[in-house]
Amino acid sequence: MTSENGKEHEQEKRSFLLDNGLSLAFGTAFLLALAGQAFAGHAEFNSDLRTDGLAPIGLGDYLASSHFAVDVTENWQSEYLQFFLFVFGTVWLLQRGSPESKEMHKAGPESDKEQRVGRYARADSPRWAATGGWRQALYSRSLGLLMAALFLLSWFAQAVSGAAAYNEQMLRQLQAPVGWGEYVMGADFWSRSLQNWQSELLAVASMAIFSVHLRQRGSPESKPVGAAHTSTGVEG
Amino acid sequence: MRPVRRSAVTAAVLVATGATAFTATGCGAVDGRRDAARAAAVRFEEAVRARDASALCAALAPGTRQELEHSAEAACAASVLEEDLPYGGFDRRVDVHGRQARVVLEKDTLFLSQFPDGWKVVAAGCVPQGGEPYQCTVKGS
Structure with missing residues (x-):
């Protein structure tokens, strides 16, 4: 029983990684690049300070x-x-x-039918696509x-x-x-x-x-x- | 272009948090640094008025003290009073940006920088030159 639970958990974890691979890979790469920028920028900033005869600063101070x-x-x-x-x-x-x-x-915002809004909305359409008024107008431009x-x-x-x-x-x-x-x-x-x-x-x-x-x-x-x-x- | 659509809400939260943190960090500590820079300027001006050479040298930034000794070919304490720094009087305005400050006094302007042991005077006896850098009696190289 415990072993089956463990397998299920493992499968869920793998499925999450597969389902979100693109976001996770780019999110991780973003954080690594930002960290790299922080270290390189800190070194450059301190080099400039030393050239001007001023005191170098710590990484924390540089990040702030x-x-x-x-x-x-x-x-x-x-x-x-x-x-x-x-x-x-x-x-x-x-x-x-x-x-x-x-x-x-x-070209243009296309018809309600093409965009599946209002009465053309389907069962799996987002809720605000089906409702009219400001909600639909806002959701239609939300991105x-x-x-x-x-x-x-x-x-x-x-x-x-x-x-x-x-x-x-x-x-x-x-x-x-x-x-x-x-x-x-x-x-x-x-x-x-x-x-x-x-x-x-x-x-x-x-x-x-x-x-x-x-x-x-x-x-x-x-x-x-x-x-x-x-x-x-x-x-x- | 599609990846961004999927993660748009996450990105929004990240950016909003980051931008707010940057702005808050920049503004939060300014008051404390302004007070500390003003206090260092006041100490410097008191030393000028008292013609206290050792206090003046202690208030100068290392690079400025070094430049003073280099140009005078004498120790700071023996040469700083020769510079005839004007007594600036009360402070009229203090500008602090990052670890640098300008203190505009009634009759002088000082530039200061933050060091591990507090704010030090980088340049003194400074006169504005329009859009150009101030002309200063004492400054670093």
């Missing part, structure tokens, strides 16, 4: 510093901006032959809205931590600090933002166009290997 915060959040905001633009943009914008695009005649909210939140965090990091650098250079309003209108804030945005936009544009002609066997991000270059909205 505006320097680490701005380096992290400036990347987060651009990732969420990328997904927000991608999720909203692909409602209307199409790319013939790309698996990232819908079929060419489907894009979440991405937009995460973008704004992390961009604001970048603006706050960026101003503090910038002013710390100004004081090290014996210069007067600037106010938050001046900072968000200034070159440092926009340079950090735009250098991240351009790379995210390049990645989306590259994926949309490269996936027309190139394939990755077995990946849902690609069309099936044998699919025609002209077939759009087909996933492998």
Whole structure:
């Protein structure tokens, strides 16, 4: 009996890992990369402090510093901006032959029947898809809205931590600090933002166009290997 | 793009927690550091007024003291009073960002940095130069 319980438990655990492999693998890789960034950033920051004749700081202090915060959040905001633009943009914008695009005649929010909402909702549809009114309207845009909210939140965090990091650098250079309003209108804030945005936009544009002609066997991000270059909205 | 859809709620919680923690961490300890930087500036100004060379040297950052000794070719205690640092009077404004601070006094401006044994003066006798770095009588290299 105990042995059977143990087997069941083992199977449940394996099933959980299989069911969530993608999220778990990327979540773990994210934490490892963040830890790596923390150690490398700490070493670089202390090297700069020593060069200026200032006292180096511990890892804990570095993790709580505006320097680490701005380096992290400036990347987060651009990732969420990328997904927000991608999720909203692909409602209307199409790319013939790309698996990232819908079929060419489907531009727009599509019909209730196609989207399985209201009276077209099925037994296994999410509850708010079946109900009308604001709940359905909100749920119908929830993914894009979440991405937009995460973008704004992390961009604001970048603006706050960026101003503090910038002013710390100004004081090290014996210069007067600037106010938050001046900072968000200034070159440092926009340079950090735009250098991240351009790379995210390049990645989306590259994926949309490269996936027309190139394939990755077995990946849902690609069309099936044998699919025609002209077939759009087909996933492998 | 689909993986993000599946883990969107988890990501939202992670990001919201992270961003809030960053903001809170940055703001929480500032008051304590501002008070400590102001206290160090006050001690420095008292030493200037009393022409207490050893107290002045103890209040300077190691790099600043080293630069002073290097340029004067004499020990700090023997040369610091030669710099004729002005007595700054009361503090008008204290800016603290991370481990750096600026204390604007009635007649002087000091720049300080946090060291393991407290806040130390990195530059003193500083005069603003518009958008350029302050011109300081005493500073590090």
